[in-house]
Amino acid sequence: MTAPSRGTPVRLDPVDAPEPTGLGRFGEFGGRFVPETLVPALEELEAEFRTAWSSDEFRAELADLLTNYAGRPTPVTECHRLSERLGLRVLLKREDLTHTGSHKINNVLGQALLTRRMGKQRVIAETGAGMHGVATATAAALFGLDCLVFMGAVDVERQAQNVFRMRLLGAEVVPVESGSATLKDAINEALRDWVATVETTHYCIGSVVGPHPYPWMVRQFQRIVGDEAREQCRVRLDGADPDYVLACVGGGSNAIGTFAGFIDLPNVRLIGVEAGGLGLATGKHGASVSRGVPGVLHGARSLFLQDEDGQILEAHSMSAGLDYPGVGPEHAELAAQGRADYVYATDDEAVAGLELLSVTEGIVPALEPAHAIGWLAREAGRSVPAGTTVLVTLSGRGDKDAAQVAERLTGEQLE
Ligand SMILES: *Cc1c(COP(=O)(O)O)cnc(C)c1O
Secondary structure (H helix, E strand, C coil), rough: CCCCCCCCCCCCCCCCCCEECCCEEECCCECCCCCHHHHHHHHHHHHHHHHHHCCCCHHHHHHHHHHHCCCCCCCCEEHHHHHHHHEEEEEEEECCCCHCCCCCHHHHHHHHHHHHCCCEEEEEEECCCCCCHHHHHHHHHHHCCEEEEEEEEEHHCCCCHHHHHHHHCEEEEEEEECCCCCCCCCCHHHHHHHHCCCEEEECCCCCCCCCCCHHHHHHHHHHHHHHHHHHHHHCCCCCCCCECCCCCCCCCCCHHHHHCCCCCCCCCCCEEEEEEECCCCCCCCCHHHHEEEEEEEECCCEEEEEECCCCCCCCCCHHHHHHEEEEEHHHHHHHHCCEEEEEEEEEEHHHHHHHHHHHCCCEEHHHHHHHHHHHHHHHEECCCCCEEEEEEEEEEHHHHHHHHHHHHCCCCCCC
């Protein structure tokens, strides 16, 4: 058997199961809860995506970009020293090695192609850690589109490097001061802009959230992660599958893209790792599956952190990419079905995970996937039995977090 490896062109199959039912329903979650003015644009986008995804020409064009621009397929790396340390067999799916340094590029290249097909000249996006903003600005530069990125003012502050990257790439970055001045507020502003500009503008959402068709469409663009990993694991594991598949969950796109490759294998345990922040008991966390309740926000019904009156609570995580008080509707449904389990790692455990992977494997992960490593380090030999084979999606690299982690570990600011 041959597995996808560098130099082999990416192949995209027209796989589309499981498609959401009705207006993008995953069980009782999902849907399309938006102002009237946005409905035609969402219908146009859904129709365009459906046609494109079943077109050999579109998939070949996207596959070419993923191969020759984004650097896919990404490898699966066996972690010998980390495995020995934890008493497990740990494999990493290396999304950190893509162009722009995270899985976000897979989705934005797909949406940029759709933008061009729809004849639109302008894209807007929201961003938390800045990775989706950088990816969107990158694709906009590549396709010659105007690009505006909304970013919470707090995030602008803590991700200054990514803000500069976006501006270098020709995008305009708009700091959002309202609410908690983080990702949730950036999405509100982006939706507001879109209502006013919908005829000329595509809203490039960065995760499996928002109204239909986004959760489904973004999952399809991200499933390349899981589809590649499944084949690569089988080659490495003599035809076997991993026992556990682990990914961090912010909105949930790297996790759902990974899970999609394994979801029909009932013996593979799917685990999403949420941001435990300062600990669930403190209320300062981003564990929206573990602690969320059903509600409607940003165009879809899903699980959100809310108070008793249904007011959305602020999420907390030292990692800007996980600092969102909700989760994609398909995750809410996978949790309801019990097909995937959702756990958490705290800020401290994530930093410990980041340090552990750095010194054992020479790989500095982004803080988001460091949560998955941190959880695994805590649970190895406990809820994850010794000898278990675990695939972890390393959704991005740690460069963007270096200054923040340095300050936390040494108390000093990097110049
Ligand atoms: C954005 C981001 C995440 C969180 O987003 P998901 O949609 O949950 O994948 C995780 N890791 C990295 C590196 C990111 O940039």
